[in-house]
Amino acid sequence: MTGQPLVLAVPSKGRLQENASAFFSRAGLKLVQKAGGREYRGTLAGLPGVEVRYLSASEIAGQLASGAAHLGVTGEDLIREMLPDPGSSVELLTPLGFGHASVVVAVPQAWIDVRAMSDLDEVASEMRLRQGRRMRIATKYVNLTRRFFAEAGIADYRIVESLGATEGAPAAGSAEIIVDITTTGTTLAANALKILDDGVMLRSEANLVASLKADWSETARAALRTVLGRIAAEERARTTREVRAALPESGSIDLATLAGLHEAELPYGAPRGADGEIVMRCPVDAVFDLSDALVQAGARAVTVRRIDYAFAAENPLAERLLARL
Numbered sequence: 001m002t003g004q005p006l007v008l009a010v011p012s013k014g015r016l017q018e019n020a021s022a023f024f025s026r027a028g029l030k031l032v033q034k035a036g037g038r039e040y041r042g043t044l045a046g047l048p049g050v051e052v053r054y055l056s057a058s059e060i061a062g063q064l065a066s067g068a069a070h071l072g073v074t075g076e077d078l079i080r081e082m083l084p085d086p087g088s089s090v091e092l093l094t095p096l097g098f099g100h101a102s103v104v105v106a107v108p109q110a111w112i113d114v115r116a117m118s119d120l121d122e123v124a125s126e127m128r129l130r131q132g133r134r135m136r137i138a139t140k141y142v143n144l145t146r147r148f149f150a151e152a153g154i155a156d157y158r159i160v161e162s163l164g165a166t167e168g169a170p171a172a173g174s175a176e177i178i179v180d181i182t183t184t185g186t187t188l189a190a191n192a193l194k195i196l197d198d199g200v201m202l203r204s205e206a207n208l209v210a211s212l213k214a215d216w217s218e219t220a221r222a223a224l225r226t227v228l229g230r231i232a233a234e235e236r237a238r239t240t241r242e243v244r245a246a247l248p249e250s251g252s253i254d255l256a257t258l259a260g261l262h263e264a265e266l267p268y269g270a271p272r273g274a275d276g277e278i279v280m281r282c283p284v285d286a287v288f289d290l291s292d293a294l295v296q297a298g299a300r301a302v303t304v305r306r307i308d309y310a311f312a313a314e315n316p317l318a319e320r321l322l323a324r325l
């Protein structure tokens with residue numbers, strides 16, 4: 001097969017690193033870091049067409065935008081901060097269920113009358129008129145801040161770039177307010193800051209992201225189908241249960257209607273004869289309704305079980321991306 005391998009960029013440290021490793025492992029994609037652990041390259045066990053790179057969450061967003069990496073795990077906050085028009089250079093394939101955080105506007109708790117962006121606009125105008133200077137916002141999310149404040153019609157401010165310990169800026173006197181990322185709110189509270197009622201700019205989580213700018217060689221496309229196929233197989237298995245039923249000897253059950261009523265599918269098709277066994281798959285929360293309906297329709301026995309992986313011919317995640325290349 002021709003062309004360069006698929007480059008998969010994964011976080012090298014922090015909360016995203018552990019979660020990403022566990023996510024891939026659950027899908028049968030074992031990340032193997034080269035010996036020594038300080039070598040920021042690795043492989044996926046058994047998949048020679050994939051090269052793994054360990055990078056910071058923000059570097060991953062950059063490499064996906066440039067095309068240096070084909071696939072990566074990073075926060076939606078970083079994608080939207082670093083890429084002015086994300087849709088033109090990357091495809092957010094799927095949220096991953098971890099790395100949840102919100103990018104928020106936070107002001108000193110002492111500003112008791114300031115609860116909304118409109119109040120902030122008044123503070124900014126007052127500061128400009130009375131003190132002849134602009135309200136300072138400490139943040140590492142410069143673009144997200146500019147967009148959000150423009151939408152709120154607030155222009156009387158200036159940004160003080162802050163790459164760390166941003167919540168300490170107001171107390172240190174280097175800014176009046178901040179825009180930063182938060183999960184539990186502990187750091188904000190510890191620095192006597194509060195989030196404005198309409199101050200949540202973005203609810204972010206880690207995403208599996210694909211680059212539209214990378215060189216999608218035949219090797220990379222084949223590896224993509226395998227990687228996304230295993231991810232889809234794990235998710236299908238995690239979110240559904242298999243329901244087997246011994247159909248009644250006399251007369252058959254209207255399976256199409258039953259399936260439709262309970263978001264169920266028949267992965268192996270309709271039963272061969274009028275009796276025998278049928279295999280259905282339905283969402284976890286539809287299991288009891290479907291089982292009750294099968295028994296009431298005359299099924300002689302119904303069993304429900306978990307499955308480890310559910311592979312399928314169609315690969316919606318891969319097809320969605322390949323259609324855009």
Ligand SMILES: Nc1ncnc2c1ncn2[C@@H]1O[C@H](COP(=O)(O)OP(=O)(O)OP(=O)(O)O)[C@@H](O)[C@H]1O
Pocket residue numbers: 011013014015016017056057074075076077078099100101181182183184204205206
């Ligand atoms: N409470 C949080 N604070 C910061 N990032 C978070 C938080 N919760 C989830 N994240 C996600 O993880 C990304 C970076 O987090 P992580 O802490 O793993 O890396 P990091 O090396 O600490 O990066 P940074 O130094 O920018 O925080 C964030 O951009 C965001 O997508």
Ligand SMILES: O=P(O)(O)OC[C@H]1O[C@H](OP(=O)(O)OP(=O)(O)O)[C@H](O)[C@@H]1O
Pocket residue numbers: 014015165166167180181182183184185186187188
């Ligand atoms: O809302 P909270 O739960 O208080 O989390 C928010 C804090 O976590 C992050 O810091 P940093 O990335 O340095 O923390 P980390 O080392 O845990 O990643 C972020 O920059 C905030 O300071």
Ligand SMILES: [Mg+2]
Pocket residue numbers: 014
């Ligand atoms: Mg961090």
